[in-house]
Amino acid sequence: MDPSTTAPRSGLLGLFDNPYDEEGFRTCSVTGLNIHRSVENYVKLFGLTAVVALLVGGIAAIFVAMTRWELVSLTSAPDFYNWLSVHAWNLLIFWMVFMEIGILYVGGPMVLGRKLPTPSLAKTGWIVMLGSAVWINVELFTTSAPDSAPLLTSYAPLPSSAGFYLGTIVFILGTIIAALPFLISIWQEKTEHPNRSLPLVSFGAFITAIVALEALIGGLITYVPTYLWRIGIVEHIDAAWYRQMYWIIGHGSQQINLLAMITVWYFLTHVVGGAEVVSEKVSRTAFILYLFFINMGAAHHLMADPALATVWKEWNTSYAVYGAVIASMIHAFAIPAGLEAGRRKRGQGKGLFSWLMSAPWKDPVFSSVIFGIILFGFLGGITGVIMGQMQLNLTWHNTFATVGHFHATVVLGTTITFMGLVYFVIRLLFRRKLFLKPLAQLQPYFYAGTMSLTTLMMLYLGILYGIPRRHPSVTDIPGTEFDFAAAEPLFWVFGVAAILAITGGALFILVAVGSLLFGEPTDPSSLVPAVEPVEDDDTSLHAQSVRGTFTLTLVFLAVFVVTYVLNWYLLSRLWHIG
Amino acid sequence: MSSPLKPQTDNWWDVPVHWDEKVWIGISVFWALVLFGWMTAWGSIGNQTQEGPTYQVSPNAFQTKIDSFKARAEETDRGFRPAGSDVYIAGMRYGFDGLPVVLKAGKEYDFHLSSYDVQHGFGVRPNDALSKQMTLQLLPGYEWVLPMTFDEPGTYHVVCNEFCGVGHRTMHAKFIVEK
Numbered sequence: 001m002d003p004s005t006t007a008p009r010s011g012l013l014g015l016f017d018n019p020y021d022e023e024g025f026r027t028c029s030v031t032g033l034n035i036h037r038s039v040e041n042y043v044k045l046f047g048l049t050a051v052v053a054l055l056v057g058g059i060a061a062i063f064v065a066m067t068r069w070e071l072v073s074l075t076s077a078p079d080f081y082n083w084l085s086v087h088a089w090n091l092l093i094f095w096m097v098f099m100e101i102g103i104l105y106v107g108g109p110m111v112l113g114r115k116l117p118t119p120s121l122a123k124t125g126w127i128v129m130l131g132s133a134v135w136i137n138v139e140l141f142t143t144s145a146p147d148s149a150p151l152l153t154s155y156a157p158l159p160s161s162a163g164f165y166l167g168t169i170v171f172i173l174g175t176i177i178a179a180l181p182f183l184i185s186i187w188q189e190k191t192e193h194p195n196r197s198l199p200l201v202s203f204g205a206f207i208t209a210i211v212a213l214e215a216l217i218g219g220l221i222t223y224v225p226t227y228l229w230r231i232g233i234v235e236h237i238d239a240a241w242y243r244q245m246y247w248i249i250g251h252g253s254q255q256i257n258l259l260a261m262i263t264v265w266y267f268l269t270h271v272v273g274g275a276e277v278v279s280e281k282v283s284r285t286a287f288i289l290y291l292f293f294i295n296m297g298a299a300h301h302l303m304a305d306p307a308l309a310t311v312w313k314e315w316n317t318s319y320a321v322y323g324a325v326i327a328s329m330i331h332a333f334a335i336p337a338g339l340e341a342g343r344r345k346r347g348q349g350k351g352l353f354s355w356l357m358s359a360p361w362k363d364p365v366f367s368s369v370i371f372g373i374i375l376f377g378f379l380g381g382i383t384g385v386i387m388g389q390m391q392l393n394l395t396w397h398n399t400f401a402t403v404g405h406f407h408a409t410v411v412l413g414t415t416i417t418f419m420g421l422v423y424f425v426i427r428l429l430f431r432r433k434l435f436l437k438p439l440a441q442l443q444p445y446f447y448a449g450t451m452s453l454t455t456l457m458m459l460y461l462g463i464l465y466g467i468p469r470r471h472p473s474v475t476d477i478p479g480t481e482f483d484f485a486a487a488e489p490l491f492w493v494f495g496v497a498a499i500l501a502i503t504g505g506a507l508f509i510l511v512a513v514g515s516l517l518f519g520e521p522t523d524p525s526s527l528v529p530a531v532e533p534v535e536d537d538d539t540s541l542h543a544q545s546v547r548g549t550f551t552l553t554l555v556f557l558a559v560f561v562v563t564y565v566l567n568w569y570l571l572s573r574l575w576h577i578g
Numbered sequence: 579m580s581s582p583l584k585p586q587t588d589n590w591w592d593v594p595v596h597w598d599e600k601v602w603i604g605i606s607v608f609w610a611l612v613l614f615g616w617m618t619a620w621g622s623i624g625n626q627t628q629e630g631p632t633y634q635v636s637p638n639a640f641q642t643k644i645d646s647f648k649a650r651a652e653e654t655d656r657g658f659r660p661a662g663s664d665v666y667i668a669g670m671r672y673g674f675d676g677l678p679v680v681l682k683a684g685k686e687y688d689f690h691l692s693s694y695d696v697q698h699g700f701g702v703r704p705n706d707a708l709s710k711q712m713t714l715q716l717l718p719g720y721e722w723v724l725p726m727t728f729d730e731p732g733t734y735h736v737v738c739n740e741f742c743g744v745g746h747r748t749m750h751a752k753f754i755v756e757k
Contacts, residue, residue, distance in 0.1 A: 148744070157696055199581070240717055270582050276581060280591075306632040314617065326603075326607060334599065338582075394714070397715070466703050466709065470740075470741045471739075472747055477747060478748045544579075578626065
């Protein structure tokens, strides 16, 4: 081992001790990126914090899933709602948002080879975010009457604790502060190089940041008046107003996940799979479509609402949002096509799918990303479009199937992708070998498999049995003879799959934390093959076939059409409505 | 082709797009139009579109309407038999005021839906066919008038499926559809 590439462990377990030159830069031996210490350290800091949130939310998952599986019935109703709130906030918000700030720093200054501008803002942002995240968790754990557990939505006029609303406002402000160094780095880049386009990954991160700011401003519009109402300064809060404002951030925050995840897909398929961009024009246009249309996706929460006109519903969830659906379908083609063309160019596959079969499936970064892409598309994307159709939403709204949809997007898509990114950061930024390597290789397969089964059961329970979400018991309901006991067999499958999936999540934490504590420091080029430089070549693309990708996307379309037709069939069996 | 990590200095906009990718974009646009067209058309050709007027109403005013609805209805041991074709239902923690009602199969009723306190859900299914279910949102301050016609007689079960407090899971009701 070359001693110049491995730093001795010093303070903080040596986690922040990479070798840098006099100006604080180092060149990554795998990606060739010119990385400054300031960027790298904050990416590590935000990433580590995110993993802690994942752990807290994962522990809460045990209590949530094992209460819904009524064979176990782990907690009482009030405790269930508190755990459900902790589960939602730590996984849907804290795990995601801390990762996403890290992703902005990777996509901005790290890819651009710049220092992190104003590291003091990054530090301030991190402290404010961490402090308010801890505060919100305390509020969630200690909720008691007359306040109700906020869950994710804190639907007014049902009151949550005043501290919860205030903590949320502070967290939003902290996130905006933490995002500023990224925006400044983009501004610096464009000032210095006004005539060159950002790299695609930076461009994706930039669009992510804009969508994020829109969501965060929506959050302030929601939570500041709600807080004032809760402490008695504002007398009345309108439920319809709250819903419409809330979903700007409620769904907007999940669209940050979507854009950050897609940016990471372009990044990681390139560095671990040899993917290239087949068309800058198409991929960038797809990001622009998101910028204009993805916000409308939030409207699908309001399809079963009074107080909104049919035209408003149809415009926002269909005509406008399909701008975003088309964007997703473009990325669904462009990313695998980039992998296929890039690998074919290097001679890594001649048959229809041999470029994919020959890919580094034993690398948990690669397998995580590919599972994320496939499962997000097939389970998350399709269900999202279906439940966003105005009438179909009647049969999805507030059932367990809704929960299935966002586990397909946020867990099977984003969380699995981000786990892959954490494995990548451990090796390339922390420069550690993965601890328990065979387990690390197995983890993405085990987690993706068991979590997919869990998610499918949520979808089936919701659609085929009408199981409501947010209920601690449905097979034994106090005060009525009616129950959903017919669904018990599926709850068995759900319960067992959920236990296995939580185990899969725990394996991830074990490998990630174990690698940092016990992983051998090493130069990452001994772990991951260096990325071959891409020659910008306009003609070479057409020499490469993307038939494999085309075939895969046709399979995707077929599943989409069949699922769509089945859902309309189920709806058509209902009585006359409207 | 290019690297996603490198700044672009050439004119990437004019680089031709792969034929397969163009076809896929065409398919995507077409599919989006189908999705939009079918949803819009279902308002005319289908029987399920949640379209009806909404009025602002205070919880007290709506409670007066419910009381009047009950007073005019025939009270049976199975529930209220509405005098006309209007049915008034309000969600409240933790029950549904106005239910149970007894309705005639095949007759169109205007459901007037609201809430007395917080947000609730109006999830309905026949007792013996759990997959035939739908949900509407009930909001305090708003009265949603939605026509519904039930062709199949039987007992229909109503579940609150919007979280409304620790007693949420106990918030159930029913109505009966007779021949």
